[in-house]
Amino acid sequence: MSLFYQDILNLTPGYRPSFSGPPGAWLYDGSGRPVLHLSTTSTGSNRMHQHLDHIAFRTNNVEEVVKQLDSKKIEYEVYEVPEVDLIQIFFRDPEGGRLEVSATKASQ
Template sequence: MIVTGLHHYALRAGAEIIDECVSFYTSVLNLRIGFRPPFEKRGFWLYAGDQALLQLEVCEHEELGRGAARDRLAFACVNLPVAIRRLEDLGIDYTSNHLVEIDQFQIFLKDPSGLRIELNFSCEKL
């Protein structure tokens, strides 16, 4: 596996904060709302050009209060089979997902601090 760059940043918060963030990022930074696969939770993908840089997701958990939760750090990667073999050789727990709509394979794991890490492989399948 080779990490080729930062893929996106994800932020989860209550509906009011997410709506404020959408307004802020679209009006202040000129990001645009773009395609988002049909996930269960309401949210937005904000794009710069063709790249979805910021993913905003409504979190229904009241414990967030007025704050927001850092959700995950996502990397663009290549060589999916090598990545899976490496994680398995190291005994690292992970889950995976294939977003058919955008032909992207994802691997999710956690770093030692508990932050979720997302590895994205465009047009790669198992």
């Protein structure tokens, strides 16, 4: 899973504290901020029952994201939201998680 986010969103693996829970990875953005925390999940009574609709990221280069998705043959949908001057790209990670990458039209 970590490689997907590194490949598509250009996140880089970095320091993750030694937690007592399940193993995982922290991925960092270009500014050195840990923006995505991944971990293995448990089944049975330890399983979380909450629903996450999607994770949203911002970019200044929608075309580059589309190019990455096309090169990996990942299906996506593009939406324009004129009232807030936004372009949104929605796609799924290998586990089915829904992702959004968006940018203002002015930044394009």
